[in-house]
Amino acid sequence: MKLSERLQTIADEIRTGETMADIGTDHGFLPISLKQSGKCPGVILTDISRGSLDKAIRDCRLYGPEEEFDLRIGDGLSVLLPGEVDNIVIAGMGGILITEILSADPALSRSFGTYILQPRNNPGRLRFWLAENGYEIIREHIVREGRFLPVIMTVRPGETGGRHGRYEDAPELWDYPDSMLRDRNPYSREYLETERERQQRILDAISAGDGEDRVQEQKAVRRLRRIGDLLREMN
Incomplete structure (x- = not known):
C-alpha cells in the first residue's frame, strides 16, 4: 500500500518494532500499512464513529486479509490501557480537539511514549497547550497534501508544564515558532x-x-x- 506524503511522514516517525494506536483512524490506511510492512508488530485502530470504523474494517479485509487487526470503537484514548502502545497517532483533527483528547485523562495520556500529532487547524493553540502541560515537541515537519501544507509534530511527555501566560498574549510566537527555522524543509x-x-x-x-x-x-x-x-x- 502506497501512503500519501502526509501519512508516510507520520509512519517514518515510528521506530521499527514499536507498537502504535491510530486515534480516529477513518480508513485505517496508516496502521494497515505499518502492520503489513512489518514495521509495527501491533497496531490498534480506533474511532468514535461506527461508520468510520466500518470503513477501516473493510480496508483491513481488502489490504490485509491474512493479518489480524485490533479495532476498537470509542472516544479518544479511553479505549486504551495505560502504556498499551509505544506510539499514539492523532491526525487530521482540529488542534483544539486534540488538546481535549489529551486533557480528558492526563495520567492515561502521559503513559504513552510518543505522540505524532497532525492538527487540521489551530497548530499554535496546540503548541501552547503542549508547552503548558509538560509535553515536548521533538520536531516538526511540513508536508504537502493536495493544496494543503499540514504540520506534523512529534511529541513526548516531559517532566512538568510551564507558565506561559495566555496564548492570546503572543499568538504569533505559537503560530509561527522558532522551530520553523530549526526544522525547516522545502515546504x-x-x-x-x-x-x-x-x-x-x-x-x-x-x-x-x-x-x-x-x-x-x-x-x-x-x-x-x-x-x-x-x-x-x-x-
Whole structure:
C-alpha cells in the first residue's frame, strides 16, 4: 500500500518494532500499512464513529486479509490501557480537539511514549497547550497534501508544564515558532508565504470594516511582522 506524503511522514516517525494506536483512524490506511510492512508488530485502530470504523474494517479485509487487526470503537484514548502502545497517532483533527483528547485523562495520556500529532487547524493553540502541560515537541515537519501544507509534530511527555501566560498574549510566537527555522524543509517558505497572504487578507478585511476590531487588527499586524522576520531568517 502506497501512503500519501502526509501519512508516510507520520509512519517514518515510528521506530521499527514499536507498537502504535491510530486515534480516529477513518480508513485505517496508516496502521494497515505499518502492520503489513512489518514495521509495527501491533497496531490498534480506533474511532468514535461506527461508520468510520466500518470503513477501516473493510480496508483491513481488502489490504490485509491474512493479518489480524485490533479495532476498537470509542472516544479518544479511553479505549486504551495505560502504556498499551509505544506510539499514539492523532491526525487530521482540529488542534483544539486534540488538546481535549489529551486533557480528558492526563495520567492515561502521559503513559504513552510518543505522540505524532497532525492538527487540521489551530497548530499554535496546540503548541501552547503542549508547552503548558509538560509535553515536548521533538520536531516538526511540513508536508504537502493536495493544496494543503499540514504540520506534523512529534511529541513526548516531559517532566512538568510551564507558565506561559495566555496564548492570546503572543499568538504569533505559537503560530509561527522558532522551530520553523530549526526544522525547516522545502515546504517551510511556501507555508509562511501562504500564511502571510492569509493574514494580509484578514488585515485588509478588518481595515475595510468599521475599524472597531482593534484587537484582531493588532494580532494580524503582529503575525505579519513575525512571519516577515522568519522569512528573512530563511534567506
